[in-house]
Amino acid sequence: MSPHAPTPTTALDSPLSPPTVLVIGAGAVGGFYGAALARAGAHVTTLHRSDYEQVRQYGIRIDGLDRQEIFHPHRVIDRLEALPDPPDFLLVSLKALPDPPVAEIIRPAVGDQTAIILLQNGLDIEEPVQTAFPEHEIIAGLAFVCLQKIAPGHIRHLCHGKITLGRHPSGISPKVRQLAALFTAAGLPCQITDTPARARWIKLVWNAAFNPTSVLAGDRTTEEILRLPEGEKLVRDIMREVIEIAAAHGHDLPEGLIEAHLEATRSIPPYHTSMALDHLAGRAMETDAILGAAVRAARRVGHSAPLLEGLWALMRLLEGDGIEKSG
């Protein structure tokens, strides 16, 4: 193991006051993007529960595409009350589960000037947070990356890494530009969008197709799914349903999106989706954020979505919530 010492590249509006960032949900995604912000000079605090001791002592090890890195956060905390001051940016990279609401989880850490970045899966996840913090800037974040947490404080970066950022509900703010400059300085491709809701749909097209399929097909990798013609057909059919629902909501997704998603998937090594990894590990899955959101969006506009409805039902049955409890 030969970790490279990170070479911070400062990309701040004011070099005298590094922005402070708190990462809530410092698993694979939060650890990876938190490390990037730290490389760019931000003071990044990470919140951990079970990994606290490990990270406090040894930092977060990231096995990157071409190098290893140890990310030592500016501060490591095990509860929000341990944070001395509210951060400039609060990066939420929690798994997108229905309960408890994100607003409740983050409330103790939100200061007057804190911008909240929701780097999570799902649709329309900004609105409840905006309602809870009506005066605060909410930034939608979309990560296009393959990561795997392989041990406490130990992440493997498998491919991609692009992040898309956009102020909710639209428009581009100085804080979004500042964040983008930090990620860019850290060497990550970063895209700014003034239509983050549309970006969420673009990501959902991939997630809805590959995540449930990977689980229901017996925890198959993306490569295994695409190797079987029936698998590729299923993926395309699901993507088409999501694209149609997006259109019914006024989001015309890019021409050739299906081909682009398939191409990007084929270009990576065999990959277990996050939902398959959660399933294999017996953890809660993002079924609601990925399928529930798509199904609800379809129903709201009276759009037929037989495949998504079917996958949703199968995942609900597989998870068994409502079966075991009342059984």
Added chain:
Amino acid sequence: MSPHAPTPTTALDSPLSPPTVLVIGAGAVGGFYGAALARAGAHVTTLHRSDYEQVRQYGIRIDGLDRQEIFHPHRVIDRLEALPDPPDFLLVSLKALPDPPVAEIIRPAVGDQTAIILLQNGLDIEEPVQTAFPEHEIIAGLAFVCLQKIAPGHIRHLCHGKITLGRHPSGISPKVRQLAALFTAAGLPCQITDTPARARWIKLVWNAAFNPTSVLAGDRTTEEILRLPEGEKLVRDIMREVIEIAAAHGHDLPEGLIEAHLEATRSIPPYHTSMALDHLAGRAMETDAILGAAVRAARRVGHSAPLLEGLWALMRLLEGDGIEKSG
């Protein structure tokens, strides 16, 4: 264990010559219906591979709904060449798998006068057998029964038991009447149909809805599937798709079929479908006979069947044929 000695009730055209029956595929279904024919006075031979020694020595134990029975076949064989004479009836109750073709399996046992009963799942399964034996009577058999083979030579009968019989492709023959009389004499509800293809669709409506769902949802019972509103909706949606495909093929299935199927399913104890039992035991599943048949039928008439196509793809991925082999 207090097995009742079976009381044969003769229901033969000629009491002097009991009809001879050979059961190929004497698992749960073949053992159960073979035992019924024996109770009615037929001379029933059963063919076994792994269970041969067990059945030869101890017969087939059937734990029935209200009694136990030991079925001692007239003859127990371990290969078709051991059969001295071709049977009057050849009862095929093999699992419906694509290979090898049924006609090849049964050929050594088919005599000039042998009628072939296909008591199997699937659609259009009579045609290839009729083609192989153009001069022979082919009888379609549909079993509406819950059975489970719990050990070698040991069957549990859980519910129902009705059998539907019809000469392929249509019409009612003396042999069908003779068989029906035997099953009726044995105490089993037996229905004769002159449209067996339609009866196959009626059974497929249930099979396509419950069998793949039970497997993909994590080997759920019928009761668990119906306990979740999403599960019942999925079952109804799949049934509707199959009914529409049947209609596109000229088979108008009975009004209220979905309600009748759901009612019959709710009336039974929590039940693992045959496909879920096969999956749990790591055995080959009837994916092709149940879903493949429905999907092919839809495609032949250009009918859209998104749910069945999706389930088919998921089952193909789960089974992994074409993934592991080329991987």
